Amino acid sequence: MEKKELDSVAQAIVQFIRGDPKRYRSITNFKSNIPSKLRKQIGILKNSEDQDVIKIINSIKPQPFIYTKIFPRGERKYISTYTPIELCLQCITEYPQLTINQISTKLPFKKEELTQILNVLIKEGKIGIEIELKVGNRSKWVFKLKSEVTPITNYNSDRTELKRAYDNLERGRGYVEIYEIREHLKWERDQFDNLLETLWVQGDIVLQTSNQESLTQKQRDDSFLDRENTLRILLLWSGM
Structure with missing residues (x-):
């Protein structure tokens, strides 16, 4: 599938998922109700295995511009293009x-x-x-x-920028030290910490402890202190 067609299919998938009033669909609902033309384009059958459907969606979805995530709940799995x-x-x-x-x-x-x-x-x-x-x-x-709140308007661009910085700094290690990525982005502390916490809650990243002895005080300060007052040193990207 060429890029132009791939982008068109990706947008059609997004529109279909967002067409449900709940703003998410179960994988069963996705398999059963996807338009026939789109079904043929991506090769999904009504009796396709859930894992096969998830692989197809993950291979086509227009990341990082539109957030797409599978949420497992008990025996059922759900997909949404909203965070x-x-x-x-x-x-x-x-x-x-x-x-x-x-x-x-x-x-x-x-x-x-x-x-x-x-x-x-x-x-x-x-x-x-x-x-x-x-x-x-x-x-x-x-x-x-508390007041009239709109969804996080900068979420997609901030997430994209953070992921780009992570990829640049990771260098095959499988992780990045949090102080490195904070220094690289030079964001306001709240902007950086809030995005990290959001991505951590969503399961897109893992924040780990590590040996602090080799860090300077500034590097410790530029790491991440969680709600339990545990200093998180390493960031591992686990999502797409």
């Missing part, structure tokens, strides 16, 4: 004052993954928590947007 942060924000925008259990039924994440995403959004000041008193004096936690 987990964007999906969560859009859900809370459409259905304000939801409990975590209610949010969980509307999104393709495991509850522990959803908890991490909500914690990131709370830390960034995008959502707040309120206690609502129900009939019989029973209370529940609900999540609300």
Whole structure:
């Protein structure tokens, strides 16, 4: 398939996935409902194995310009062209004052993954928590947007720039020291840290500890301190 045709097919896949009101589709839904012309172009059958479908999508998707990710939840797998942060924000925008259990039924994440995403959004000041008193004096936690928030507009460009810097600095090691990539990008600390945390929550990168003895104090300061006050030294790119 030539590049022009490949780009056209990739865009058609994106439009099809985004055509679902939930903004994501299960792999079963994808196999069953994909338009026949597109099905022939990419060679997917209704009885294709899920792993084969995922491989085809991953080989065609227009990375890094459009985010595409497979979310496993139990026995089912889901695909979306929105980031987990964007999906969560859009859900809370459409259905304000939801409990975590209610949010969980509307999104393709495991509850522990959803908890991490909500914690990131709370830390960034995008959502707040309120206690609502129900009939019989029973209370529940609900999540609300703190103000009118649009999805992260610079996410794709920032992610692309970070990945480009990682590829330039990795040099066959399989990792990059976080202080190296921070120094290379010269971003504001919050911009860099927030993107790292978002990518870590989404499973696109792994942040690891390592021996600090060989680092200067500045290099330690330019590493990444996580929520448990553990200093993360190494960044490994695990996503696409």
